[in-house]
Amino acid sequence: xxxxxxxxxxxxxxxxxxxxxxxxxxxxxxxxxxxxxxxxxxxxxxxxxxxxxxxxxxxxxxxxxxxxxxxxxxxxxxxxxxxxxxxxxxxxxxxxxxxxxxxxxxxxxxxxxxxxxxxxxxxxxxxxxxxxxxxxxxxxxxxxxxxxxxxxxxxxxxxxxxxxxxxxxxxxxxxxxxxxxxxxxxxxxxxxxx
Numbered sequence: 001x002x003x004x005x006x007x008x009x010x011x012x013x014x015x016x017x018x019x020x021x022x023x024x025x026x027x028x029x030x031x032x033x034x035x036x037x038x039x040x041x042x043x044x045x046x047x048x049x050x051x052x053x054x055x056x057x058x059x060x061x062x063x064x065x066x067x068x069x070x071x072x073x074x075x076x077x078x079x080x081x082x083x084x085x086x087x088x089x090x091x092x093x094x095x096x097x098x099x100x101x102x103x104x105x106x107x108x109x110x111x112x113x114x115x116x117x118x119x120x121x122x123x124x125x126x127x128x129x130x131x132x133x134x135x136x137x138x139x140x141x142x143x144x145x146x147x148x149x150x151x152x153x154x155x156x157x158x159x160x161x162x163x164x165x166x167x168x169x170x171x172x173x174x175x176x177x178x179x180x181x182x183x184x185x186x187x188x189x190x191x192x193x194x
């Protein structure tokens with residue numbers, strides 16, 4: 001649920017129109033994934049540097065299935081993933097995907113995630129976009145935001161820590177990445193308002 005008065009007290013602006021959602025930061029605009037975003041979605045999932053911490057590069061049918069499943073309308077109580085496209089405000093160029101998998105009932109938690117095209121890494125876009133997403137989720141009354149990061153992915157860890165996430169532990173042999181078991185770092189951020 002979006003609060004109408006949030007725009008007045010927040011540096012991140014929101015616009016709602018039926019299923020449209022928009023988060024605006026200094027350099028970026030984040031909007032819900034739309035059918036016309038297929039090329040970006042595929043490019044992110046085929047970016048070898050980006051996928052190095054995620055999985056093998058999926059085949060096109062798998063990418064298409066993931067894309068289609070993320071097009072559904074979303075609200076905090078949804079059981080499916082929210083997927084937002086981050087675009088540069090100066091030229092409209094898409095730079096990556098940000099989103100969350102909610103666990104509203106009974107825990108009011110959401111696991112956040114993000115994937116930037118590699119050429120946009122290291123420019124602060126990840127931190128900026130995640131800040132907007134976190135603010136939106138916390139204002140929607142999620143109690144806790146979580147993230148799992150493959151141990152050793154220091155760039156992703158820095159993005160989370162810049163956004164108030166704290167390392168809560170390490171899950172040993174938690175994820176099978178390219179045929180090898182790897183550890184996951186577990187991060188969390190609590191909503192101080194509830």
